[in-house]
Amino acid sequence: DQQVKQNSPSLSVQEGRISILNCDYTNSMFDYFLWYKKYPAEGPTFLISISSIKDKNEDGRFTVFLNKSAKHLSLHIVPSQPGDSAVYFCAASVGSGNTPLVFGKGTRLSVIA
Amino acid sequence: DTGVSQDPRHKITKRGQNVTFRCDPISEHNRLYWYRQTLGQGPEFLTYFQNEAQLEKSRLLSDRFSAERPKGSFSTLEIQRTEQGDSAMYLCASSLETGISNEQYFGPGTRLTVT
Numbered sequence A: 001d002q003q004v005k006q007n008s009p010s011l012s013v014q015e016g017r018i019s020i021l022n023c024d025y026t027n028s029m030f031d032y033f034l035w036y037k038k039y040p041a042e043g044p045t046f047l048i049s050i051s052s053i054k055d056k057n058e059d060g061r062f063t064v065f066l067n068k069s070a071k072h073l074s075l076h077i078v079p080s081q082p083g084d085s086a087v088y089f090c091a092a093s094v095g096s097g098n099t100p101l102v103f104g105k106g107t108r109l110s111v112i113a
Numbered sequence B: 001d002t003g004v005s006q007d008p009r010h011k012i013t014k015r016g017q018n019v020t021f022r023c024d025p026i027s028e029h030n031r032l033y034w035y036r037q038t039l040g041q042g043p044e045f046l047t048y049f050q051n052e053a054q055l056e057k058s059r060l061l062s063d064r065f066s067a068e069r070p071k072g073s074f075s076t077l078e079i080q081r082t083e084q085g086d087s088a089m090y091l092c093a094s095s096l097e098t099g100i101s102n103e104q105y106f107g108p109g110t111r112l113t114v115t
Helices: none
Strands: A010-014 A019-025 A032-038 A045-051 A056-059 A062-067 A072-077 A086-093 A107-112 B005-007 B010-013 B019-024 B031-037 B044-050 B053-057 B065-068 B075-079 B088-095 B110-114
Touching (some): A010 A019, A019 A107, B005 B088, B019 B088, B019 B110, B044 B065, B075 B088
Antiparallel strands (some): A032 A086, A062 A072, B005 B019, B088 B110
């Protein structure tokens, strides 16, 4: 039973445009939501996170939006750059400390120059 | 600090053999996690430690798997009597017990191939 779902396996975006990656979850007990980026042959790299008490968090070109009533979050990348091409994982955790993460299956983003 | 390191990066073994992987976390991090990732899936939690204490084990961690963190620093993950289904990327991550963003820092992983 997938508690964190990324329903789009892949996404292609033109350089300079906005990339929107979506994630849905089923467990209402999740307290933190995180986005990780993964290049081939490397481990996942933390990008941005959001607490369940917030609805938006911004860090440079990356913004995460959380809609708790819909159990949905999204990652916006503006403007998209070719170096953003990677697999993006949505993850969630329960509890206020650093607890194990539950990951989605990932979305492969391709930014086309 | 150079981040989380894992050794070896690649391991090919025959079915039935035992394998052991090592993870060295970021030095000041007291939590250490093991995840497994198979093709087309996201990482799946296996187990984690706070210092030397193993706090939780996933039901994915069968009796053939054992993990240790004897001195609260590096950790080892051993798989006994490997099976072809054990072929995967084994990822280690570390973190502080509490953090502003709940982030974990991942190593590059050990890719296991069981033939």
